[in-house]
Amino acid sequence: MKLVQSLLIGSVAGLTLAAGAQAADLPAKKAAPVEYVRVCTTYGEGFFYIPGTETCLRVGGRVRAEILYTEPVARGDDAIGxxxxxxxxxxxxxxTAYGLLRSVVRFEITRTSGTPYNAVPGGISTSPNVAEAFIQFGGLTAGRVVSFFSNGDLATEHFGTLRFDDAPDVNLLAYTFTFGNGFSASISLEDGLDRRRNDFIVGGIASNALDYAGQRVPDLVANLKYDGTWGTAQISGAVHQIRSNNLVTLALPGVGTTANFPDTEYGFAAAAYLGVNLPQLAPGDALWLAATYTNGALAYMDGGNAGINSSPYNAVTANGGVGLVDAYVNPLTGDLDRGHGWSIAGGLRHYWTPSLRQSIFGSYMRVDYGAGASAFTAGGVVTGLTDFNEWRLGSNVIFSPVSGLDLGLEVIYARVDPRNRTFIPATGQIRGSDSGWEGRLRVQRDF
Structure with missing residues (x-):
């Protein structure tokens, strides 16, 4: 019996060894290589290599929530937004061998309620938006990005509106020449539709209101810029086409009645920007200034705001007397007369502690129109456009308990002073100087 058991065990062991030897002779299947995500340190924090490529990608975003209080003008106005x-x-x-190839896409979805954010009292709106989408290749920039008229490197940390070209995003095609030692120059073709201002409805002489015709040429923008360790400086210029769709009828002595479109005009704007770092006060402290002159291109100094609301909101009244208009039809000549103005804005940012900072800021704007923009009633009240000044002063305090989180509170006072008392046809009111307060509470997380 023991002999039989020994024979069986030996047979099984022999078969096992033989099978193992045959298995060892078979080709082994190699495991697929694992593609790990690698950190890319070339362009700063947050970048990683897209697996299988030499392209570095950063995924980021922002969540912002605000509550805004403004002084209501009428009972139907919302004070809270x-x-x-x-x-x-x-x-x-x-x-690349030709320089950096960069592509950026920024999607934003905004939900607003209340008159401070909406033109209609009680209004609610949701707006999905491609805020930025551009390609940079060497010196070429194409797509939607901050206008080259503006200087986005200024430390302008304010929530509300100030009167200068406050880094608006526009569609453009540009080329930047880099000279070294911090100097560069850019020339840009930009969408003029983003720079049109004829939001004003001329009361009493409505035929003077500019009706923009189709765009034929883009805005031409150029700048010369310096970026250094001490700060940044830039001078900018822009040319803007004003093409009217108004068919103007005039009765000329010895000629009779004629109907023509006004000749196309070209407005222009010029600006100077200065930003100075002040680490001697505290790390992160900075001072900034912006001065702008416009003639027929008032959008280049209005803070990027297309809408013009009453004083508690943007401190420029609409539909009666005070407004921003690139040009108007002169009722005596039938030609386009350009509006012009200038503004100066500035501010100072100071870090009280590494997590607590404060900014103070302000702006002054002056807008002038010619004699054909307005008319006087029997009571000496102006209908149409009138010259005006507007100034703004504000401050905010921002607390950042952790990196990327801002808790901010801001207050702005604004006052508008028209040269004459104005009549508002929509309400039948006669208004002179006006002022208003606004306060914002902001919670923002960047990641």
């Missing part, structure tokens, strides 16, 4: 915005941003960069 709510604002919520969500942002998703993708930034892809690749080093």
């Amino acid at each position: 709510f604002y919520t915005r969500g942002r998703i941003q993708l930034d892809a960069r690749t080093a």
